[in-house]
Amino acid sequence: xxGVTQSPTHLIKTRGQQVTxxxxxxxxxxxxSWYQQALGQGPQFIFQYYREEENGRGNFPPxxxxxxxxxxxxxxxxxxxxxxxxxxxxxxxSLDGRAGGGEQFFGPGTRLTVL
Amino acid sequence: xxxVTQSPEALRLQEGESSSLNCSYTVSGLRGLxxxxxxxxxxxxxxxxxxxxxxxxxxxRLKATLTKKESFLHITAPKPEDxxxxxxxxQTGANNLFFGTGTRLTVIP
Numbered sequence: 001x002x003g004v005t006q007s008p009t010h011l012i013k014t015r016g017q018q019v020t021x022x023x024x025x026x027x028x029x030x031x032x033s034w035y036q037q038a039l040g041q042g043p044q045f046i047f048q049y050y051r052e053e054e055n056g057r058g059n060f061p062p063x064x065x066x067x068x069x070x071x072x073x074x075x076x077x078x079x080x081x082x083x084x085x086x087x088x089x090x091x092x093x094s095l096d097g098r099a100g101g102g103e104q105f106f107g108p109g110t111r112l113t114v115l
Numbered sequence: 116x117x118x119v120t121q122s123p124e125a126l127r128l129q130e131g132e133s134s135s136l137n138c139s140y141t142v143s144g145l146r147g148l149x150x151x152x153x154x155x156x157x158x159x160x161x162x163x164x165x166x167x168x169x170x171x172x173x174x175x176r177l178k179a180t181l182t183k184k185e186s187f188l189h190i191t192a193p194k195p196e197d198x199x200x201x202x203x204x205x206q207t208g209a210n211n212l213f214f215g216t217g218t219r220l221t222v223i224p
Contacts, residue, residue: 004158006158033211033212035212035214040216041216042202042204042214042215042216042217043159043202043212043214044214045211045212045213048211056211058211088156090158090159092158092212103149103161103164104149104161104212105161106151106158106159106160106161107158108157108158109156109157109158111156
C-alpha cells in the first residue's frame, strides 16, 4: 500500500509569484484535503476535494485554489504569493469525504518559503 | 464557535515518567476526535480516533480517552523516541479537521 506523497519537498519563491504543489493520495482513497501549518501552530484547513469536486473550504482567500484529477491526485495553487504564505503545506487523504471521511492520513508536506 | 485547547504547550519528562496531555474542546456537533503525532518537519502521523464519551483506545505506551468536554493522551513509561508534538483535532459537521496548537513532548534519557 502506497502512502501519501507530496512534491516538491522544499520550494523558495518571491512575493507576487505563483506556486503549484502536488499530492498523490493513498491507494484506495478518493478524498484529498489540504492544510497550511505555520511554525509552532496546528494545521489549518484550506479545502477538500472529493471525486474531483470541492467539498468544503476553510477561511482562505480565492488566490488559494485546487484541483483533483481522475486518479484522485491533487494540486494546490497559490497566486500572488505573500510573505505570510511561508509555511508547511500538508496534504491528507481519506477514504470517503462525503460520508464523513474517517481518518485522514498525511503526507510529509511541502515547505514553502516566500522571500 | 468551535474551539480546541491543548495543554501544556510543552512538557519535559524523564524516561519512564508517566504523564498525560490534555485536549479540551467546545463544539456544536462532534463527529470524531483525533490524535496525531508530528515529528519536526514532517507530516502528522495518525494515532487514534475517538467517537463517543467513555471511549478509550491504546497503542503501545499511549492511551487516549474521551469525555464530553476533553480528551486525554496518557503516556506510560515514555521513551526518548516518544519525543514529538502531539496534536489533537476535532471533526465537526464539516469534513475537515480543526486542530489545536499541540503539546511538544521531550523525553530525556
